Amino acid sequence: MxxxxxxxxxPCDPAVFEEMKKWFTEMFFNPSSIYTxxxxxxxxxxxxxxxxxxxxxxxxxxxxxxxxxxxxNNTAIIGTAYLKKNKGNHIxxxxxxxxxxxxxxxxxxxxxxxxxxxxxxxxxxxxxxDDVKKAITDxxxxxxxxxxxxxxxxxxxxxxxxxxxxxxxxxxxxxxxQVAGKIPVSVKKLNVDFFSLSAHKFYGPKGIGALYVRKGxxxxxxxxxxxQEKGLRPxxxxxPAIVGLGKACEIAEKNMEDDASKEKxxxxxxxxxxxxxxxxxxxxxxxxxxxxxxxxxxxxxVEGESMLLHLDFEGICASSGSACTSGSLEPSxxxxxxxxxxxxxxxxxxxxxxxxxxxxxxxxxxxxLPKIVEKLRKMSPFWDKK
Amino acid sequence: xxxQKLIDHFKNPRNMGRIENADGIGKVGNPVCGxxxxxxxxxxxxxxxQEIIEDxxxxxxxxxxxxxxSSVITELAKGKTIExxxxxxxxxxxxxxxxxxxxxxxxxxxxxQGLKAxxxxxxxxxxxxx
Numbered sequence: 001m002x003x004x005x006x007x008x009x010x011p012c013d014p015a016v017f018e019e020m021k022k023w024f025t026e027m028f029f030n031p032s033s034i035y036t037x038x039x040x041x042x043x044x045x046x047x048x049x050x051x052x053x054x055x056x057x058x059x060x061x062x063x064x065x066x067x068x069x070x071x072x073n074n075t076a077i078i079g080t081a082y083l084k085k086n087k088g089n090h091i092x093x094x095x096x097x098x099x100x101x102x103x104x105x106x107x108x109x110x111x112x113x114x115x116x117x118x119x120x121x122x123x124x125x126x127x128x129x130d131d132v133k134k135a136i137t138d139x140x141x142x143x144x145x146x147x148x149x150x151x152x153x154x155x156x157x158x159x160x161x162x163x164x165x166x167x168x169x170x171x172x173x174x175x176x177x178q179v180a181g182k183i184p185v186s187v188k189k190l191n192v193d194f195f196s197l198s199a200h201k202f203y204g205p206k207g208i209g210a211l212y213v214r215k216g217x218x219x220x221x222x223x224x225x226x227x228q229e230k231g232l233r234p235x236x237x238x239x240p241a242i243v244g245l246g247k248a249c250e251i252a253e254k255n256m257e258d259d260a261s262k263e264k265x266x267x268x269x270x271x272x273x274x275x276x277x278x279x280x281x282x283x284x285x286x287x288x289x290x291x292x293x294x295x296x297x298x299x300x301x302v303e304g305e306s307m308l309l310h311l312d313f314e315g316i317c318a319s320s321g322s323a324c325t326s327g328s329l330e331p332s333x334x335x336x337x338x339x340x341x342x343x344x345x346x347x348x349x350x351x352x353x354x355x356x357x358x359x360x361x362x363x364x365x366x367x368x369l370p371k372i373v374e375k376l377r378k379m380s381p382f383w384d385k386k
Numbered sequence: 387x388x389x390q391k392l393i394d395h396f397k398n399p400r401n402m403g404r405i406e407n408a409d410g411i412g413k414v415g416n417p418v419c420g421x422x423x424x425x426x427x428x429x430x431x432x433x434x435x436q437e438i439i440e441d442x443x444x445x446x447x448x449x450x451x452x453x454x455x456s457s458v459i460t461e462l463a464k465g466k467t468i469e470x471x472x473x474x475x476x477x478x479x480x481x482x483x484x485x486x487x488x489x490x491x492x493x494x495x496x497x498x499q500g501l502k503a504x505x506x507x508x509x510x511x512x513x514x515x516x
Contacts, residue, residue, distance in 0.1 A: 378403075
């Protein structure tokens with residue numbers, strides 16, 4: 001099996017799993033109890049919090065554990081909207097955010113009388129900080145822009161947008177799910193007030209994430225219950241997963257440079273080989289400002305799901321932004337926002353590389369895909385067979 | 387998500403290609419929606435002098451279900467009289483495939499419409515001939 005879908009999820013690092021194990025079984029204790037073993041569980045949570053904080057250049061008290069990226073995004077956006085709705089009802093975001101941001105904004109629009117500005121992006125998927133500045137009104141309470149796009153890998157100018165938010169005294173949330181653990185992040189440098197991350201995108205377990213909340217920044221919780229996470233995210237802590245997240249952060253910090261240089265070589269090689277071997281393809285995303293592991297292409301005159309099925313027959317796992325894979329009749333909202341015609345967007349393929357990938361796997365993929373495309377193009381009424 | 391039967395038709399599509407000098411062509415679907423089917427038919431006569439679909443081929447741009455339903459409709463129609471072929475429904479296609487995911491039902495409809503469009507095209511051409 002060749003797994004090239006790391007932006008969807010990554011395998012849990014065996015060292016992470018190893019460290020988690022005992023917190024399921026012999027160290028099962030509720031961290032809120034008074035006895036010694038519980039206090040050890042409490043300590044494990046606080047150790048993990050330090051590791052997450054270190055990865056983001058934050059302080060441990062600025063980290064809240066959540067169930068993952070979706071919850072972190074919901075908490076930051078709904079939590080701010082609840083608290084600030086009397087001050088203003090306007091939020092600025094972009095057209096290419098993840099659904100865990102877009103659909104939260106749509107919820108606020110529909111149910112809480114919010115007005116949302118969905119900023120366009122350029123053909124590479126970049127948000128223009130000037131557009132952010134122009135969209136600000138006296139009702140704007142929050143800006144939410146992703147650090148890097150999950151489909152095309154384009155890295156947004158977060159630091160510049162952060163500066164604008166700060167100058168205008170507006171809270172700034174950044175969905176950092178695709179960059180955390182992949183590239184160095186300093187929440188201080190980026191000037192963000194909220195930053196979301198998810199463990200399973202960088203070799204941690206699923207079902208755990210974190211939200212960075214800048215010291216002094218307030219929001220109204222979206223869950224109510226016990227005192228855990230200072231009452232901001234109640235519920236008995238998922239100790240094994242939190243320990244796993246901490247370990248994943250530690251490993252990511254150590255491996256980040258190696259991962260980046262290795263995966264970039266492999267990604268660039270895949271891009272080069274596919275361009276040499278398949279006519280009429282385009283690459284989506286920014287040529288330079290792009291995650292080193294992501295390659296998103298559109299293969300003209302073929303549909304994405306068909307390619308994915310054939311890749312799967314060959315044991316290769318990838319993804320697509322075609323309608324058929326998104327569970328709707330529309331192709332990816334990200335590709336459409338780049339100005340790609342729908343019929344071309346249906347032919348998109350995303351390869352997202354990870355730590356375990358090898359050059360052999362890349363070469364195999366580059367051998368297999370051109371044959372698949374040829375076969376499907378032969379079948380396509382739009383492909384001129386000369 | 388897909389039945390083994392569907393995967394088989396997707397992997398080994400029957401009657402794939404185009405018929406030069408076809409007697410009727412049905413072009414259905416829309417590239418914007420991600421599914422397009424072109425169905426070509428060649429019409430002949432059987433021993434009872436009835437018009438039959440002597441040959442049928444398809445070209446499809448679309449997902450796994452679109453390719454498989456195209457393949458199945460050509461198999462179902464081949465050799466049938468025009469009258470019989472016109473009665474083929476999308477449910478017949480779904481039955482051969484042993485089911486379709488709900489979101490892919492429109493592919494089976496497209497196949498039915500594609501065949502009907504090809505037959506209509508044939509009839510129109512006959513009219514202009516006479």
